[in-house]
Amino acid sequence: MENSNVKTLAPKKVNVSLKQYGMVLALIAVYLIFAAITGGKNLAPMAVNNIIMQNGYVIILAVGMLLCVLTGNVDLGIGSVVATCGAVAGTLIVDYGVSSPVAMLSALVVGAMFGAFAGFFVSKLEIPPFIVTLATMLMGRGICYVILQAQTKGPLPADYTWVSTGFLPTVKVGADAAGKGGVDLICLAVAAVIAVLVVLGDMRSVAQSKKNGLPVPYTWQIVLKDVLIIGVESFFFYKLGCYNGIPIMLVLVAIVVAIYHFITTQTVAGRQIYAMGGNAKAARLSGINTKKVFFWVYANMGLLCGLAGIVLSARNASATPKAGDGLEMDAIASCYIGGAATSGGVGTVVGAVVGAFIMGVLNIGMSLAGFDTNVQKIVKGAVLLGAVTVDLLSKRKKS
Amino acid sequence: MAEYILEMNHIVKEFSGVRALDDVNFKVKKGEIMAICGENGAGKSTLMNVLSGVYPHGTYSGDIVYKGEVCSFKSIRDSEKKGIVIIHQELALSPYLSVAENIFLGNERKKNGIIDWGETQREAHALLQRVGMGGENVNVPVNTLGVGKQQLIEIAKALGKKADLLILDEPTAALNDRESKQLLDLILQLKEQGMTCIIISHKLNEISYVADSITIIRDGHTIETLQKGDDDFTEERIIKGMVGRELTNRYPKRENCPIGDTIFEIKNWNVYHPDDSNRQMLKDINIHVRAGEVVGLAGLMGAGRTELAMSIFGHSYGQKISGDVYINGKKVKINTVQDAIHQKLAYVSEDRKTYGLILIDSIKFNMTIAALRKFFSKKGVVDQQSEAVKVEEFRHLINVKTNTVDQAVGSLSGGNQQKVVLAKWMLTQPDVLILDEPTRGIDVGAKYEIYTVINELARSGKAVIIISSEMPEIIGTCDRTYVLNEGEIAGELSGDEITQEAIMGVIMAHNRKGEL
Helix, strand or coil: CCCCCCCCCCCCEECCCCHHHHHHHHHHHHHHHHHHHCCCHHHCHHHHHHHHHHHHHHHHHHHHHHHHHHCCCCCCCHHHHHHHHHHHHHHHHHHHCCCHHHHHHHHHHHHHHHHHHHHHHHHHCCCCHHHHHHHHHHHHHHHHHHHHCCCCECCCCHHHHHHHHCECCCCEECCCCCCCCCEEHHHHHHHHHHHHHHHHHHHHHHHHHHHCCCCEECHHHHHHHHHHHHHHHHHHHHHHHHCCCCEHHHHHHHHHHHHHHHHHHHEHHHHHHHHHHHCHHHHHCCCCCHHHHHHHHHHHHHHHHHHHHHHHHHHHCCECCCCCCCHHHHHHHHHHHCCCCCCCCCCCHHHHHHHHHHHHHHHHHHHHCCCCHHHHHHHHHHHHHHHHHHHHHHHHHHC | CCCEEEEEEEEEEEECCEEEEEEEEEEEECCCEEEEECCCCCCHHHHHHHHCCCCCCCCEEEEEEECCEEECCCCHHHHHHHCEEEECCCCCCCCCCEHHHHHCCCCCCEECCEECHHHHHHHHHHHHHHCCCCCCCCCCEHHHCCHHHHHHHHHHHHHHCCCCEEEEECCCCCCCHHHHHHHHHHHHHHHHCCCEEEEECCCHHHHHHHCCEEEEEECCEEEEEEEECCECCCHHHHHHHHHCCCCCCCCCCCCCCCCCCEEEEEEEEEEEECCEEEEEEEEEEEEEEECCCEEEEECCCCCCHHHHHHHHCCCCCCEEEEEEEEECCEEECCCCHHHHHHCCEEEECCCHHHHHCCCCCEHHHHHHCCCHHHHCEECCEECHHHHHHHHHHHHHHCCCCCCCCCCEHHHCCHHHHHHHHHHHHHCCCCCEEEEECCCCCCCHHHHHHHHHHHHHHHHCCCEEEEECCCHHHHHHHCCEEEEEECCEEEEEEEHHHCCHHHHHHHHHHHHHHHHC
16 A cells, blocks of 8 residues: 555654753742842751751652552551651650660551551552541551650650761861861762763763664753753752751652652653553553552552651651641642642652752741741642642643 | 535634644535544544534634524534534543433523423433433433443433534444444434434444535545535545545455464353353353464454453453463463463453553553563663663554654554554564454554554464454454354354354344244
């Protein structure tokens, strides 16, 4: 048959997907707006340091929540589970004299058990996750109060609080006689290493695509993207270097983010989560054990709650029954601000992290600007609504 | 000279610079049935959306003249007020509402804002009588009725809106032959009562049956309008207009394709209904397929063909499944889809949007999702480069029309989507492929390409099973066919024995046997 179907050859150049960098631009914009409002107070090294210190656990939870959101669901129980895990660790240390590492391990186990519990109902019994996690939310809070007998357990020892308050060793240069000022060389080194890795990574993927005859992005777009990323991370690490160096919390968060970024983008398991969220029936008929995926997503969320529980109680140096109240909303909001879709199948770990950073920058900016806590809630709600509205409207325009 | 009820003059509609409709012109006489034909992507749906106000006046150029006046519809409500009612391919019924509630959905019978249930039921009953469903209870939820009846309810709903011009988009796509005939006869009957209809369909035999005139659209242009009596209404003639060339053979010949040994066999297969363990859906099925052979599963809708395929494919349908599966002479256990893929079995679903594809994800993502674990990963980590290379190779091999494999499959035409599903299963390197309605809802050009791929598969020694409701497709592509009826193998035909009459004959004979 005559061929009217012209074979379209792959174009040599393609555009860099702009979506994620749009979010980064929004983050920068929010940051600069508050720099103006607060007269530059949020540019201070300590304020930058606090973005990580005060939001580390939100980032950890947002990463776990993203997997739930990818399946088209949420986990409402995480605030309570975080509190319970902290309560377990705190009680073991204060009342039973257990060592910090054992207490931390116990918190992780308790979190994983909560997750497995929810995962069992969600996957095996096919109970809607909204209801299952609403139940774990109520039960978790109750259990937390029972364990703590409605009291605060503390203070927690230094080797426990270290995860949330400690810093890596520093090598300061340029400090004055009193030891003030100066920059940590390790921070600068890390910033430089990241910059090199970003550039090398792009060069490698371009080279591989060229070798295999696949389209490559425009060079100027890659350069622009790299300048943006390197600019942001250099600023961030420079400010940390001016303060106390790299917080342990940052190391912990970076490891978690790296692991989950890898899982979602590079592994079969990650693809399966996306496939299931996009169309569960088609995923099942493609040989994906959707029940298994569901179970692990929720079990994993529990494990990360355990980690967040440690981080949060360590930061407060105590376990309190009210801890983590409303955290689920921050985590869910981070995912949606970061471009995840409520219907599932769309979203990235990096997006969720940027979303969590936007929430963190907002929090700190508003505190520094002296906003009333009630007003802060109004602003956060409005930002969530605005971010998702802009995102959805721009998508609708495209299609 | 009959008056024209509708004239579409110089309609142009652009989507971000791309002309979906480019100077479309046609006229519909009052009381006639006009068919609009064209390949997928030719612009039929866009045209109907322009006509019914889905795309409001101002977003397109050109004039719609209806009953002598130029119309500028702002929304679908405006066009309905004038009596233009469109029935979309996907049914727009609310499944848990009753028949009567659905018929008057958005058009409620009410007094002072309160629903008048008496009048609702009375009128619903009257409307159902007009569509030949007089015996139906108007208070049952519509999801308890079959698709055929639901389609009739859609028409009753349109009549309730006092339609003068009824637009039907692929009305018989989900119906079996008997239901289709019933629906077409109803349309003819409505014509007798003075209704004007525009019908869009891929089923050319149906168009020849009902249409008074046929307007052919290709690439956004109106090519020609054929009139009954003056012009030739054969399928060949219509296809020539649609594709712009003579398609002398709709089924490519399969040459140099030796048939080898039996590589796939099902013995004593029994399956019960997933929700009702007493209801046997499939009874003592025995089939076999040889390497390089294309075998059909013919039968009427509801005969159990899809149920058979899905129950074999990792027990994806039914319960209390018993029987044996042999692949390459070895008895194998296939309890899950993972097992099926592992045993080199593939199943291309009849419903690509629900069961075949993840519409929001890219062509690449969809093509490799089933083969990912086995062929594109090491220790659970995806090998992105080998994946990208293979996907490019398959894109060219089966000719998916797209600029980049990163495009979402949801934005592709039906034919291209079907090619992606086919590629997805070819990438799992199966020995046995079950293709369920492989060309449903796609245009003739893409069909031809899919048949070519099927031939290629057979030539490389695969066993292919084709389930199809279109008998010409079974006749045109299969070496041999089983005929299923009411969950049993009613007969087997091969080579030149396979004709429409023979298949129907086997079904009829089996039905008679059941009655005795």
